[in-house]
Amino acid sequence: MRFAFHGEVSDTLASFADRLSAALTARGYERTDDLATANLVCNFVNRDKVRPYRRENKTTFCAAIYEGAAPPADFKEAISDYYPVLVRALSNVSVRVVPGTEVRFGTMEQGNYAITDDGTDAFYANIAERLAPLAESHLVIDNIWNADLEPELWDGDEVTASLTAAGQRLDALDLLPAPFPIQDYLEKRDLEHVMRLYSIGGLSYGNLSARKDDTRFWMSASGVDKSNLQEIGRDMLLVTDYDAAKQAMVMSVPPGIEPRRVSVDAIEHFKIYREHPSVGAIIHVHAWVEGVDATEINYPCGTAELADAVADLVRVQPDPTHAIIGLKNHGLTITGETLEEIFDRVEPHILRQIPMS
Numbered sequence: 001m002r003f004a005f006h007g008e009v010s011d012t013l014a015s016f017a018d019r020l021s022a023a024l025t026a027r028g029y030e031r032t033d034d035l036a037t038a039n040l041v042c043n044f045v046n047r048d049k050v051r052p053y054r055r056e057n058k059t060t061f062c063a064a065i066y067e068g069a070a071p072p073a074d075f076k077e078a079i080s081d082y083y084p085v086l087v088r089a090l091s092n093v094s095v096r097v098v099p100g101t102e103v104r105f106g107t108m109e110q111g112n113y114a115i116t117d118d119g120t121d122a123f124y125a126n127i128a129e130r131l132a133p134l135a136e137s138h139l140v141i142d143n144i145w146n147a148d149l150e151p152e153l154w155d156g157d158e159v160t161a162s163l164t165a166a167g168q169r170l171d172a173l174d175l176l177p178a179p180f181p182i183q184d185y186l187e188k189r190d191l192e193h194v195m196r197l198y199s200i201g202g203l204s205y206g207n208l209s210a211r212k213d214d215t216r217f218w219m220s221a222s223g224v225d226k227s228n229l230q231e232i233g234r235d236m237l238l239v240t241d242y243d244a245a246k247q248a249m250v251m252s253v254p255p256g257i258e259p260r261r262v263s264v265d266a267i268e269h270f271k272i273y274r275e276h277p278s279v280g281a282i283i284h285v286h287a288w289v290e291g292v293d294a295t296e297i298n299y300p301c302g303t304a305e306l307a308d309a310v311a312d313l314v315r316v317q318p319d320p321t322h323a324i325i326g327l328k329n330h331g332l333t334i335t336g337e338t339l340e341e342i343f344d345r346v347e348p349h350i351l352r353q354i355p356m357s
């Protein structure tokens with residue numbers, strides 16, 4: 001694994017940069033000046049004048065590192081501080097450093113959490129420990145669309161009707177929060193770059209799926225408005241397989257349409273359906289339920305590592321068919337018999353605020 005530093009390190013962050021470099025090296029990373037071959041690029045930016053790093057290689061993970069004056073007063077202030085930096089820098093994660101006080105990580109899913117700077121090597125090792133697994137994770141980004149959907153499904157079936165109804169129910173529960181208006185911060189070219197970076201068609205949080213038969217399931221498309229799921233192949237896709245060699249999700253779509261990408265979490269749902277024939281539906285929301293088992297590392301959405309971490313937790317639940325799994329600093333993945341059954345069971349316990357650590 002290789003890492004590179006980019007941008008300008010200010011005097012006040014010089015010591016931070018040196019010690020982070022040492023911590024990454026101690027973790028087995030090799031420092032390089034060749035950005036194109038780096039797995040992790042630490043882009044040091046100025047909050048008031050963010051200079052993006054446009055990665056050359058789609059496997060490069062970008063961290064935007066910047067200095068803050070003091071810890072944010074609350075969650076809202078934290079988001080409004082880091083989000084513009086995250087998107088303007090075209091990065092996967094933001095790292096806000098208040099020298100001698102704390103370092104705060106921020107993600108696209110609005111997850112953000114701080115670790116306290118006690119000046120020890122362990123603090124820097126902790127930062128490296130949080131960046132490295134993300135840099136080493138693999139996005140399952142490719143889609144293969146086969147125009148072989150049987151004609152009787154071109155207008156959907158009772159399962160897609162349940163997806164449409166569930167999307168409206170999520171909306172009524174206010175669980176489809178307005179995503180951050182990144183289009184207000186970015187030029188068209190950079191907006192397209194960010195869409196590719198996160199493998200998203202737009203920004204609309206959460207996703208839902210329901211089983212069609214032994215091997216196939218319907219799932220919401222990436223970035224669509226979940227409160228209005230209508231068209232087959234556009235708003236909802238029939239996932240038929242995962243092509244491990246190509247690391248691509250395989251879908252059946254009607255002929256003659258321009259299909260949309262399936263939700264980036266399709267790989268996670270695929271693994272759960274294949275392993276648990278009794279699971280009939282899965283919902284992912286950015287909300288929380290107290291007392292749930294949760295993943296330990298906040299891998300990015302759509303990575304094989306996140307899919308495995310969630311599938312591993314579903315497997316060890318007393319009842320994998322009715323499981324509620326926490327995704328650290330991010331949200332929940334919930335299994336059930338049907339989408340309706342999930343709502344009826346979980347709705348009374350839903351908390352909109354996700355705990356951050």
Ligand SMILES: [Zn+2]
Pocket residue numbers: 109205206284285286301330331
């Ligand atoms: Zn999510």
